[in-house]
Amino acid sequence: MFEKVLKELERMKRMQVSIPVETDEDGYYDKECPSENCLFQFKVLAEDWSNKFNDDSVYCPLCGHNAPTDNFWTTEQIEQGKEQAINQVKNRINEAFSESAKEFNRKQPKGGFLTMKMEFKGSTTSSFILPIPAKKELEQKITCSKCGSRYSVLGSAFFCPCCGYNSVIETFDNSIKKIESKINNIETIRKAVTEISADEAELTVRSLIESGLSDGVVAFQHFCELTYLENRKTDEKIKFNAFQNLEIGAKYWETIFNESYQDWLSKNEYWELNILFQKRHLLAHREGIVDEKYIQKSGDTRYKIGQRIVVKEKDVMNLVRLINKIVNEIRIKIGT
Ligand SMILES: [Zn+2]
Numbered sequence: 001m002f003e004k005v006l007k008e009l010e011r012m013k014r015m016q017v018s019i020p021v022e023t024d025e026d027g028y029y030d031k032e033c034p035s036e037n038c039l040f041q042f043k044v045l046a047e048d049w050s051n052k053f054n055d056d057s058v059y060c061p062l063c064g065h066n067a068p069t070d071n072f073w074t075t076e077q078i079e080q081g082k083e084q085a086i087n088q089v090k091n092r093i094n095e096a097f098s099e100s101a102k103e104f105n106r107k108q109p110k111g112g113f114l115t116m117k118m119e120f121k122g123s124t125t126s127s128f129i130l131p132i133p134a135k136k137e138l139e140q141k142i143t144c145s146k147c148g149s150r151y152s153v154l155g156s157a158f159f160c161p162c163c164g165y166n167s168v169i170e171t172f173d174n175s176i177k178k179i180e181s182k183i184n185n186i187e188t189i190r191k192a193v194t195e196i197s198a199d200e201a202e203l204t205v206r207s208l209i210e211s212g213l214s215d216g217v218v219a220f221q222h223f224c225e226l227t228y229l230e231n232r233k234t235d236e237k238i239k240f241n242a243f244q245n246l247e248i249g250a251k252y253w254e255t256i257f258n259e260s261y262q263d264w265l266s267k268n269e270y271w272e273l274n275i276l277f278q279k280r281h282l283l284a285h286r287e288g289i290v291d292e293k294y295i296q297k298s299g300d301t302r303y304k305i306g307q308r309i310v311v312k313e314k315d316v317m318n319l320v321r322l323i324n325k326i327v328n329e330i331r332i333k334i335g336t
């Protein structure tokens with residue numbers, strides 16, 4: 001009686017449903033990192049996705065996870081795809097049941113004592129496959145300086161999804177952007193947390209501002225170390241975290257350029273930068289409590305031993321300005 005249904009089920013074992021995925025208005029596809037602890041969503045220009053990307057190897061712009069192209073569907077694409085595939089299956093089974101019911105009714109002997117009628121109640125409206133729409137375009141569009149692939153992200157990116165290239169400059173610029181956005185949003189954060197507790201708001205805000213100093217010095221250290229290693233003239237080993245220390249770092253640059261921080265900054269700027277670096281050192285190693293070494297190395301006599309240093313938004317912004325000035329000077333000199 002249900003041959004049609006059984007036949008249909010048999011056919012469906014080999015059934016494939018292909019569902020088109022749309023690009024956004026700028027021609028970009030949505031992608032998502034398959035690494036469970038990342039799931040970063042980004043976009044890739046459709047033209048480059050077809051012509052430049054290698055099927056076996058795509059990189060997540062945020063974490064650098066590497067996997068074949070078909071691992072990069074977004075959660076939404078998979079959900080919508082599944083839903084449409086299930087609808088297709090349901091529809092075909094329903095149609096087969098409906099056909100079987102009609103056939104059963106046709107085969108009933110006319111005029112008999114007992115007639116049976118089979119009625120199928122499921123829906124058999126045909127379901128069309130709809131292309132999966134793309135999310136809204138992202139503002140930040142990036143072109144890889146190595147392979148030329150075009151992609152876009154929200155926030156920041158460290159790796160080109162096509163070739164995996166990790167640009168030192170982009171990483172530095174991203175870190176600076178992160179620090180600036182932290183500082184620019186301090187008031188919003190303060191307001192939001194104050195609604196829960198004024199005490200916690202103060203602690204949160206202070207910790208965010210102080211972390212700006214450390215983020216800045218770490219970004220500077222990373223940029224300087226990699227750039228120095230690429231451009232140095234000798235093979236001598238460099239000290240661990242050498243560029244977290246202005247005096248030591250300056251000596252390395254002198255071996256390449258015959259000049260360094262004190263030539264690139266005014267006397268006052270260098271003095272301010274040195275204080276900020278020393279403050280970062282205190283926060284990292286002494287909970288921010290002033291010791292003799294701090295006063296001696298920074299020349300900052302506004303504090304007495306045992307006091308705790310104070311860091312304000314403007315200090316972090318000043319650090320960003322000064323390290324940017326140095327980084328730009330180095331970039332001009334090495335031509336990047
Ligand atoms: Zn990732």
Ligand SMILES: [Zn+2]
Nearest residue numbers: 144147160163
């Ligand atoms: Zn690339």
